[in-house]
Amino acid sequence: MSADQPPDGLNDIAARFSELWRALSHDGDAPREPAETGMLADRVRDALDRRLSQLNEANAIFIANTFVVEAVVHDGMPAQVHRVRHRDLQTLHALKTLRPDHADDAVSRDLLLREARLSMKISHPNVASVHTALRLADGRPALIAAWMPFTLSDCLNTQLFSPREIRQAMISILSGVEAVHAAGLIHADIAPDNLLLSGEDLKDLKIADFGIALERGQRHGDLDLAAAGHSEFSAPEQMEGMVLDGRADLYACGLILTLLLERCEGEGRVQEKLAVLAGHLSQQERKSRPENVSAALRLLMKIDI
Known part of the structure; x- marks a missing residue:
């Protein structure tokens, strides 16, 4: 078949298309409202895009026609x-x-x-x-x-981790937190529910949900967000409504490291060193935590697997 010739069956499809357009634009003999015709046409187009053999009866919701x-x-x-x-x-x-x-x-x-x-x-x-x-x-x-379908919470409920996987997960989390702080922000809601994954590889962990993030020098009370976030991972100074710095995020990272170690396979010196780091990160007094994320990453990288 040459490029100028229509494919076999096109004439039949063209005839049926006229019937389809009539059904989209009319309810019996009465014309439909343009908005209704547009909605129906969107649903037909979506089914064709997905190569579906029939339309879903549920009302599809389209956003920005995209x-x-x-x-x-x-x-x-x-x-x-x-x-x-x-x-x-x-x-x-x-x-x-x-x-x-x-x-x-x-x-x-x-x-x-x-x-x-x-x-x-x-x-x-x-x-x-x-x-x-x-x-x-x-x-x-x-x-x-x-779209990232999994969270670290999902993994904590279903998987066991090796010391190497835990170390890699913390490198990923702390690297992301370092980028957040470099942008002049405090995330203030680092928690397993807000750490996303596309698959099972913990090195791909991504920090999400900046709904209660603060710019440096702010407190949540400034934004009417005094009780925001996952309180079980909030640093004491955050719970007290104080101005936060990056060490508030380190506190949450320490608690997450502790949770990962609870799902660690086996025991050994590496786990002990990671547990010491977890305790250091999650000290109640922020002055007792590492001074910044870079310092925390240096401590983590010193732990050889």
């Missing part, structure tokens, strides 16, 4: 996280937005956009930065980031 919502993976207060698929690239992404009942919450809206601005300051392999921000049809802001 993404289709596949699932709500987190439904909190006031934000939701959706797994969405790019309609042309067929790639998966995470979309974070406000719950519909918070669409008019000006404070939450401003905080979500603030999260996007802070996250986009950082480009590092161990930080899950926001790619862009969109505005939904009802005015809610929405943040788009890479």
